[in-house]
Amino acid sequence: MRHRMLGVALGMAVALAACEQQGEGPAEGTDTLDQTADTAAAATLYDRLGGEAAIASVVDTLVALASADTELNFTRQGTANEWEATPENVAIFKTHMVQFVGQATGGPQVYEGRDMAAAHAGMQITDEEFDRLAGHLEAALDAHDVPEAEKQELFAIVETTRSAIVAPADTAAM
Ligand code: HEM
Known part of the structure; x- marks a missing residue:
């Protein structure tokens, strides 16, 4: 029983972490300079x-x-x-x-x-x-x-x- 609870808690923690990472945008380690350059090149006149x-x-x-x-x-x-x-x-x-x-x-x-x-x-x-x-x-x-x-x-x-x-x-x- 204790193990099952632990399993559920762990599962929730993993799910939470995954949600947070999604919300945070690019994962760590992404080359943000390159990304900025790409965004600028693709920006519409509207933007x-x-x-x-x-x-x-x-x-x-x-x-x-x-x-x-x-x-x-x-x-x-x-x-x-x-x-x-x-x-x-x-x-x-x-x-x-x-x-x-x-x-x-x-x-x-x-x-x-x-x-x-x-x-x-x-x-x-x-x-x-x-x-x-x-x-x-x-x-x-x-x-x-x-x-x-x-x-x-x-x-x-x-x-x-x-x-x-x-x-x-x-x-x-x-
Ligand atoms: C420079 C380029 C021009 C653009 C891109 C332009 C664009 C537009 C647009 C989008 C509308 C709205 C049309 C609608 O509501 O169905 C409009 C309406 C109108 N435009 Fe222009 N226009 C230009 C030049 C002119 C000029 C040179 C004049 C007068 C000297 C003018 C006078 C008007 C008037 C009075 C309306 C209202 C018409 C109505 O609602 O019945 N426009 N225009």
Whole structure:
């Protein structure tokens, strides 16, 4: 009987030790320097930007800068697709923007908004206005100390949306 109890106690101790080791991450003796290097090489742009919270802060700053720029006409007054910056619309826009950037940079987000052509249809957005918003994005990234390499990677992604967002020349000046 004493032996059986001892056996049970020992079994539990072994199980406990195994649990602890799992929770502790890499077992002792692992070359942590190599691991760090591997992790850095594999880090997505999303992670290097600082994840969802950092992206949300950049989007907040971007929206503030874009809204204050009357020449940009972010709300597209006078076009076929005027947008009302109500608190609800702004909140949806920010959510979709964070999802969009998250998804495009390797984050876990799933973009739930419309595709870029549908979202900007009838807004008569020109190349100059696109560049102006990209300039505000750069200022927002600078305000949040995003390094140059990450900025350039994000600009490359943003650039892929230009042809869907900018209206064809014959309709932009209408
Ligand atoms: C720089 C590249 C741009 C990107 C990546 C981008 C991305 C987006 C995204 C993800 C949405 C949300 C769509 C949805 O909720 O279904 C959106 C909506 C919108 N965008 Fe852009 N956009 C860009 C440029 C612009 C520019 C240059 C303007 C105006 C000057 C603009 C004005 C708007 C407006 C007003 C909305 C709200 C539309 C609505 O909810 O009905 N965007 N954009």
